Amino acid sequence: MSADSDMEYSDNDCEYDDYYNSGEDCDVERLDPKKTDPEYFEFVCLTVEEVEKLLNESVEKLNTILEITPSLAKVLLLEHQWDNQVVVDKYRKDANALLITARIKPPNPLLSIPDPLAPSTSKDAVVFGTSSSVSRSSSCSNDDSPRNALISLGICNTYNTVAPGGGIISQRCQMCPVCASSQMGDKFFSLSCGHAFCKDCWSTFFDTQIFQGISTQIGCMAPMCNVRVPEDLVLTLVTRPVMRDKYQQFAFKDYVKSHPQLRFCPGPNCQIIVRSPEVCAKRVICTSCHTSFCFKCGMDYHAPTDCVVIKKWLTKCADDSETANYISANTKDCPKCHICIEKNGGCNHMLCFNCKHDFCWMCLGDWKTHGSEYYECSRYKDNPNIANESVHVQAREALKKYLHYYERWENHSKSLQLEQQTIDRLRDRINEKVMKGRGTWIDWQYLFNAAALLAKCRYTLQYTYPYAYFMESGSRKDLFEYQQAQLEAEIENLSWKIERAETTDLGDLENQMDIAEKRRTTLLKDFFPVDF
Amino acid sequence: MSSLPRRIIKETQRLMQEPVPGINAIPDENNARYFHVIVTGPNDSPFEGGVFKLELFLPEDYPMSAPKVRFITKIYHPNIDRLGRICLDVLKDKWSPALQIRTILLSIQALLSAPNPDDPLANDVAELWKVNEAEAIKNAREWTQKYAVED
Numbered sequence: 001m002s003a004d005s006d007m008e009y010s011d012n013d014c015e016y017d018d019y020y021n022s023g024e025d026c027d028v029e030r031l032d033p034k035k036t037d038p039e040y041f042e043f044v045c046l047t048v049e050e051v052e053k054l055l056n057e058s059v060e061k062l063n064t065i066l067e068i069t070p071s072l073a074k075v076l077l078l079e080h081q082w083d084n085q086v087v088v089d090k091y092r093k094d095a096n097a098l099l100i101t102a103r104i105k106p107p108n109p110l111l112s113i114p115d116p117l118a119p120s121t122s123k124d125a126v127v128f129g130t131s132s133s134v135s136r137s138s139s140c141s142n143d144d145s146p147r148n149a150l151i152s153l154g155i156c157n158t159y160n161t162v163a164p165g166g167g168i169i170s171q172r173c174q175m176c177p178v179c180a181s182s183q184m185g186d187k188f189f190s191l192s193c194g195h196a197f198c199k200d201c202w203s204t205f206f207d208t209q210i211f212q213g214i215s216t217q218i219g220c221m222a223p224m225c226n227v228r229v230p231e232d233l234v235l236t237l238v239t240r241p242v243m244r245d246k247y248q249q250f251a252f253k254d255y256v257k258s259h260p261q262l263r264f265c266p267g268p269n270c271q272i273i274v275r276s277p278e279v280c281a282k283r284v285i286c287t288s289c290h291t292s293f294c295f296k297c298g299m300d301y302h303a304p305t306d307c308v309v310i311k312k313w314l315t316k317c318a319d320d321s322e323t324a325n326y327i328s329a330n331t332k333d334c335p336k337c338h339i340c341i342e343k344n345g346g347c348n349h350m351l352c353f354n355c356k357h358d359f360c361w362m363c364l365g366d367w368k369t370h371g372s373e374y375y376e377c378s379r380y381k382d383n384p385n386i387a388n389e390s391v392h393v394q395a396r397e398a399l400k401k402y403l404h405y406y407e408r409w410e411n412h413s414k415s416l417q418l419e420q421q422t423i424d425r426l427r428d429r430i431n432e433k434v435m436k437g438r439g440t441w442i443d444w445q446y447l448f449n450a451a452a453l454l455a456k457c458r459y460t461l462q463y464t465y466p467y468a469y470f471m472e473s474g475s476r477k478d479l480f481e482y483q484q485a486q487l488e489a490e491i492e493n494l495s496w497k498i499e500r501a502e503t504t505d506l507g508d509l510e511n512q513m514d515i516a517e518k519r520r521t522t523l524l525k526d527f528f529p530v531d532f
Numbered sequence: 533m534s535s536l537p538r539r540i541i542k543e544t545q546r547l548m549q550e551p552v553p554g555i556n557a558i559p560d561e562n563n564a565r566y567f568h569v570i571v572t573g574p575n576d577s578p579f580e581g582g583v584f585k586l587e588l589f590l591p592e593d594y595p596m597s598a599p600k601v602r603f604i605t606k607i608y609h610p611n612i613d614r615l616g617r618i619c620l621d622v623l624k625d626k627w628s629p630a631l632q633i634r635t636i637l638l639s640i641q642a643l644l645s646a647p648n649p650d651d652p653l654a655n656d657v658a659e660l661w662k663v664n665e666a667e668a669i670k671n672a673r674e675w676t677q678k679y680a681v682e683d
């Protein structure tokens with residue numbers, strides 16, 4: 001996988017279209033997942049080296065066009081989301097303004113340091129001890145101009161404005177305001193703002209900053225001065241290999257984070273960086289560690305809910321975890337014979353082992369009313385009079401509403417786990433059958449496909465609940481809840497059939513898989529993503 | 533303990549030779565990095581007439597990291613909490629190695645003159661400061677009389 005080949009994301013759709021256009025419509029649709037699959041997403045998984053190469057290409061390109069140092073090019077790209085063209089345009093339009101906004105130059109070279117404590121310190125403008133051998137120029141100590149703060153801190157050099165990357169200040173002996181030692185001018189260094197400090201202090205300062213995880217944002221040591229320290233200066237003055245490595249690692253992180261097309265894989269200890277030309281809330285599955293996550297926000301994939309809403313939902317769930325705890329029980333009483341039933345599978349269509357009553361685990365309603373016509377279980381019925389109720393009735397209603405959605409969210413998440421256990425048991429049984437010569441692994445493969453599809457559908461179903469919770473009532477919500485109910489019904493049917501897989505007809509199961517997946521894609525097509 | 537850096541020696545000398553009006557900082561006789569500080573309440577502030585004790589400590593990597601400062605005397609102020617901890621930018625993200633003990637203490641004195649309830653550390657105090665400033669100032673005066681005035 002080379003960085004070059006990734007630059008072009010398949011443009012061959014047209015070829016396909018041309019080739020197949022003469023055929024039936026449905027064939028064309030099948031071949032263009034961009035149109036038919038609402039979750040279709042193109043991405044590549046890159047290694048650190050590949051990304052370094054990619055970033056370096058941008059840097060080299062910029063430093064050739066503008067004839068600037070790679071170090072400066074990096075700062076400018078970091079500040080402009082790695083958009084070469086934007087940087088080039090801004091540079092040609094007004095290089096000075098660009099350098100000021102990128103904090104390479106101070107806004108106003110001579111008056112760049114407002115007195116941090118004005119006016120109380122202005123009278124306090126005296127340098128450090130008087131016994132040192134500093135050769136102070138008289139203009140310095142008598143100066144009442146707003147250069148103030150630094151003079152009060154003991155800097156007594158002329159304010160040479162030097163180009164980024166450094167310059168020699170002067171051969172006079174001066175005092176470093178940080179370590180208070182007197183040294184020759186050539187031991188000093190200043191950025192374009194002119195704030196001079198001795199090289200030892202700069203390098204200690206860089207170590208401290210790097211130790212705190214700061215890299216591309218290291219700034220000048222003078223108070224209130226936010227001129228940035230470019231990479232080349234840091235690497236010139238930091239000599240310990242450990243610290244240099246750390247700096248480069250942190251800087252790399254900053255570069256990746258500022259690049260809109262790149263994301264670190266959130267998998268534990270995974271070094272992969274995912275790249276996609278499209279920044280949207282689609283699913284990425286890391287090819288190295290197989291972690292699945294949302295490309296936009298890096299959290300667990302959450303379609304049809306968008307990034308902002310899922311974050312709100314998860315925060316709410318964490319805040320209300322105690323209120324919600326009581327519903328996490330694994331047992332309920334059969335609504336007909338009241339015998340205690342433990343849920344040990346993922347399917348929410350329950351069959352009482354005692355009285356054979358079919359009921360729904362979520363709402364305890366009769367399963368027969370769930371099956372076909374209109375499935376009411378997933379919908380929360382708002383009290384139409386709520387606005388006229390007292391504050392505590394409203395509060396209770398709000399809690400009831402939240403619990404309705406939370407309970408379903410939590411229940412489907414548990415079902416996902418339970419269904420995995422069902423599959424594990426099934427695998428054991430099939431293993432036995434194969435050993436006894438009843439069919440081959442390939443014969444039974446369809447069952448695992450069915451189980452994988454069930455998990456995928458239930459996962460989406462789980463994430464429809466936060467979506468519904470935050471939705472405004474109205475016809476769009478009605479439509480959403482209708483589709484959600486349809487999906488839910490078909491998922492439970494599929495789960496029921498998989499639990500009884502060995503006695504289910506293959507054609508029947510395949511049909512059920514097809515229906516469930518259709519319901520899922522229909523819902524996603526209509527409601528995800530809304531935030532392109 | 534390692535020898536005292538030149539920077540700290542210089543700063544201490546100057547603090548003793550040219551003290552800042554209203555501020556008194558004396559190093560502890562056993563620990564040159566620990567200062568006993570007294571700040572007098574600024575005129576025209578609710579802390580006027582008060583004498584506030586603080587402690588200031590210079591950590592090992594000073595001046596790369598900021599001094600640690602805390603009020604010992606109880607004070608009613610939106611940016612100072614019950615434990616005497618101070619919410620002040622120059623003690624945190626705005627710290628610069630070129631700042632000094634003297635500039636920090638001046639900032640603290642300035643904070644007494646101009647409390648900032650929008651960036652609170654003591655939430656109940658800040659809240660009152662915003663909704664009923666007169667009442668808050670009255671409280672601050674009372675606390676000053678009660679805790680910061682020597683009989």
Ligand SMILES: [Zn+2]
Pocket residue numbers: 176177178179180181197198199200201202
């Ligand atoms: Zn120095």
Ligand SMILES: [Zn+2]
Pocket residue numbers: 191193194195220221222225226227
């Ligand atoms: Zn500066």
Ligand SMILES: [Zn+2]
Pocket residue numbers: 265266267270271272286287288289290291
């Ligand atoms: Zn990974």
Ligand SMILES: [Zn+2]
Pocket residue numbers: 281294295296297298299302306307
């Ligand atoms: Zn997301």
Ligand SMILES: [Zn+2]
Pocket residue numbers: 334335336337338339352353354355356357
């Ligand atoms: Zn029963």
Ligand SMILES: [Zn+2]
Pocket residue numbers: 360361362363364365370377378
């Ligand atoms: Zn139900």
